Amino acid sequence: MSGALHVDVREDRVVATIDRPETRNAIDAGLVAELHELCRLLEDEPRPLVLAGGDGVFVSGADIRQLRERRRDDALRGINSGLFDRLARLPLPTVAAVDGHALGGGAELAYACDFRVATPRTRFGNPEAGLGILAAAGATWRLRDLVGEPLAKEVLLAGRVLDAQECLAAHLVTEVVEPADLLPAAHRLVDRVLRSDLLALRLTKLALRVPAGAHPAFDDVAQAVLFETEEKERRMTAFLERRSRP
Known part of the structure; x- marks a missing residue:
């Protein structure tokens, strides 16, 4: 450009x-x-x-x-x-x-x-x-x-x-x-x-923009999408492993 x-x-x-x-x-x-x-x-x-x-x-x-x-x-x-x-x-x-x-x-x-x-x-x-x-x-x-x-x-x-x-x-x-x-x-x-997951960031930006009446339905659907991602599994597993270290 x-x-x-x-x-x-x-x-x-x-x-x-x-x-x-x-x-x-x-x-x-x-x-x-x-x-x-x-x-x-x-x-x-x-x-x-x-x-x-x-x-x-x-x-x-x-x-x-x-x-x-x-x-x-x-x-x-x-x-x-x-x-x-x-x-x-x-x-x-x-x-x-x-x-x-x-x-x-x-x-x-x-x-x-x-x-x-x-x-x-x-x-x-x-x-x-x-x-x-x-x-x-x-x-x-x-x-x-x-x-x-x-x-x-x-x-x-x-x-x-x-x-x-x-x-x-x-x-x-x-x-x-x-x-x-x-x-x-x-x-x-x-x-x-960029420390956060990009898809989670995208859905959070969308959640901040939706009308008040669309909550919590939008949040629940967005969370359902994130709950199924490999990145959510990886990040939460890493968090739990850090906590378990002596």
């Missing part, structure tokens, strides 16, 4: 870096297409994802020059919301490595990931209302679910920009590290994820 998104496919994970420095990594139609192609890759061959921006900026938002030209039918197509929902539905966990500003669509891109790690210069905000539009690609519900309604309202309605320590206190990010340690921190998080 070439263009604004550099993709490094590894044996056990994928690392994707957004690189549009001339626009501070703004999301344009080309980047949307490349991110869809990244999602297709991860749907076909599931792996955890580390998604990063450049040095000092994650994603500054949507490309305002293109956004200004969009009309009703463009909004109804759900250009960004459809992409971010696809990202959120990827089979295995995703980590956004956020250095610098994650604003507007950039913040919503990070909200769609399962985890976010940050640096001291990270800033999250949704200034869409100031541009005469709505944060319509997930912020009105993902941010609320992540940090709670009162803080989400401050960001969405009062223009509050959250710094790194505020994000950490609100559990919007899992860790704040120096910029040089950002990607290593994201990889450490993926390493922790």
